[in-house]
Amino acid sequence: MPDDEPTTYDAVVLGTGSGGKLAAIELARQGRSVLAVEAGRFGGECPYVACVPAKSLLLSARAGLTWDQAVARRDEATSGRDDSGSLRSLTDEGVAVLRGRGRLAGRHNGGHQVVVDPGEQGERGEQVVSAQVVVLAPGSAPVRSPIEGLDSVPTWTSDQALSAADQPARLLILGGGAVGCELAQAFALLGTNVTVVELADRLLPGETPWVGAMVADVLRDNGVHLHLAAKAVRAESVDAGRALRLELADGQNIEADRLLVAGGRAPNSSGLGLDALDVALEDTGAVPVDARCRVVDRSGAPIQGLYAVGDVTAASSFTHSANYQARIVAADVAGPGHDADYRAIPRAVYLYPTVFCVGLTPAQAAEGGHETTTAAFDVTDTERAALVAMATPPPAKLRLPGRVELVADARTGVLLGASCVGPEADSWGAELALAVRARLDVHLLSEHVRAFPTWSEAIYPAACTLASTLARGPAGKPG
Ligand SMILES: Cc1cc2nc3c(=O)[nH]c(=O)nc-3n(C[C@H](O)[C@H](O)[C@H](O)COP(=O)(O)OP(=O)(O)OC[C@H]3O[C@@H](n4cnc5c(N)ncnc54)[C@H](O)[C@@H]3O)c2cc1C
Numbered sequence: 228m229p230d231d232e233p234t235t236y237d238a239v240v241l242g243t244g245s246g247g248k249l250a251a252i253e254l255a256r257q258g259r260s261v262l263a264v265e266a267g268r269f270g271g272e273c274p275y276v277a278c279v280p281a282k283s284l285l286l287s288a289r290a291g292l293t294w295d296q297a298v299a300r301r302d303e304a305t306s307g308r309d310d311s312g313s314l315r316s317l318t319d320e321g322v323a324v325l326r327g328r329g330r331l332a333g334r335h336n337g338g339h340q341v342v343v344d345p346g347e348q349g350e351r352g353e354q355v356v357s358a359q360v361v362v363l364a365p366g367s368a369p370v371r372s373p374i375e376g377l378d379s380v381p382t383w384t385s386d387q388a389l390s391a392a393d394q395p396a397r398l399l400i401l402g403g404g405a406v407g408c409e410l411a412q413a414f415a416l417l418g419t420n421v422t423v424v425e426l427a428d429r430l431l432p433g434e435t436p437w438v439g440a441m442v443a444d445v446l447r448d449n450g451v452h453l454h455l456a457a458k459a460v461r462a463e464s465v466d467a468g469r470a471l472r473l474e475l476a477d478g479q480n481i482e483a484d485r486l487l488v489a490g491g492r493a494p495n496s497s498g499l500g501l502d503a504l505d506v507a508l509e510d511t512g513a514v515p516v517d518a519r520c521r522v523v524d525r526s527g528a529p530i531q532g533l534y535a536v537g538d539v540t541a542a543s544s545f546t547h548s549a550n551y552q553a554r555i556v557a558a559d560v561a562g563p564g565h566d567a568d569y570r571a572i573p574r575a576v577y578l579y580p581t582v583f584c585v586g587l588t589p590a591q592a593a594e595g596g597h598e599t600t601t602a603a604f605d606v607t608d609t610e611r612a613a614l615v616a617m618a619t620p621p622p623a624k625l626r627l628p629g630r631v632e633l634v635a636d637a638r639t640g641v642l643l644g645a646s647c648v649g650p651e652a653d654s655w656g657a658e659l660a661l662a663v664r665a666r667l668d669v670h671l672l673s674e675h676v677r678a679f680p681t682w683s684e685a686i687y688p689a690a691c692t693l694a695s696t697l698a699r700g701p702a703g704k705p706g
Pocket of ligand 1: 242244247267268276278281282296365495499537539545546577
């Protein structure tokens with residue numbers, strides 16, 4: 228073999244977050260030689276600066292811990308942001324690892340060539356490797372808001388907020404999506420004076436309106452100040468740069484010690500070498516993929532051996548969807564594979580009470596051409612809620628509102644979506660995700676037996692209401 232021949236693997240994975248790490252492991256378990264390349268921390272965002280520290284802070288805050296106690300637990304949960312455990316979980320599976328930033332560098336022997344730049348952390352120069360299969364899994368990064376003066380004031384990204392040692396007395400959060408709401412509740416319950424500014428007229432604008440309204444009530448109860456339908460226009464530093472003032476379009480000014488920019492994330496799709504393969508990024512910056520997570524070129528044709536998973540595809544930006552896509556890739560590489568089905572990817576926001584939504588909202592269902600029917604039930608009317616309220620009254624600042632709403636196709640009786648707010652809704656709502664995925668007739672949902680006294684009993688009355696208005700379809704025959 229000539230000296231300049233690249234080292235060859237069966238598969239190379241660029242980025243080892245939720246999607247890339249699982250793809251590498253699944254491919255190695257198929258007996259393939261796999262190289263995982265990581266530009267930052269092995270393990271990606273979720274365990275160190277996203278899901279895990281956010282949930283840790285929320286649980287500590289809810290349990291009444293102090294900031295210092297909560298930070299100690301957060302740092303324990305994230306292993307102090309030391310990625311050696313994640314790295315080991317790859318090497319234990321036989322995956323070769325390389326620190327550096329990878330990019331595609333043309334075709335090689337029917338596969339792909341990848342150049343890895345070690346950046347500042349590497350002693351060696353660029354390395355060139357090749358593989359028949361390359362999986363792009365570089366994740367996403369926070370979007371910087373185009374607000375005048377933002378660069379001159381003390382800001383945080385969510386990564387920085389979730390790594391911070393010091394607690395700001397006043398925190399201003401720009402963005403009332405899942406990240407903004409979770410961090411608002413966590414910081415507020417830990418004693419920070421929190422203000423949220425959201426451009427839309429409600430929190431969690433992607434969900435059906437009552438969900439955002441309920442969350443707004445909860446956050447206000449937690450002491451959070453909300454500015455909805457509010458546009459931030461200018462930021463300036465005050466108090467010799469130790470604080471900031473944000474001006475809203477309606478002329479109001481808000482002062483805070485720190486501004487957390489939580490206005491969304493964009494795919495890390497630049498610099499991957501996709502131009503040479505005639506791949507046109509989507510308007511969102513996402514790498515275009517087909518239902519097998521194969522990267523497609525400008526004509527829509529899949530590029531042999533090239534896949535993308537996780538936030539970079541913007542298909543659905545969650546750890547569980549990145550994991551799902553990794554399994555889709557592994558199945559396709561092994562053959563014959565199957566298409567991804569994103570209809571029932573759960574959308575959870577880990578507040579207290581928790582938000583858990585799946586499938587279509589009533590508005591999305593109507594836009595999709597469905598004639599819809601909906602029914603709802605108040606979670607606080609379950610026996611479980613009564614028992615919890617009697618046995619363990621929640622702390623004064625925590626309320627227990629809750630509701631489940633089901634949306635079905637009025638012609639077929641098939642469940643299209645569900646929105647749940649309630650304690651542990653992320654657990655008891657899971658049956659609704661399966662029901663949406665299985666295109667379940669709501670009659671079956673109404674006949675399904677749930678244990679007493681569980682929160683999931685709230686689903687029963689809503690399903691019965693729906694079933695009573697619908698003719699029984701073939702899928703709804705009792706078993
Ligand atoms: C505050 C917060 C809380 C969240 N909470 C949840 C939650 O509770 N549940 C949930 O399901 N989701 C949650 N998410 C979303 C979740 O974190 C992401 O969807 C998930 O991490 C995406 O995984 P990924 O595989 O796309 O990549 P990432 O985890 O983003 O990892 C990508 C990795 O690729 C590396 N990389 C980038 N470019 C290259 C390159 N060219 N070569 C080599 N390496 C490269 C990066 O350094 C990074 O380590 C949260 C997100 C945030 C911000």
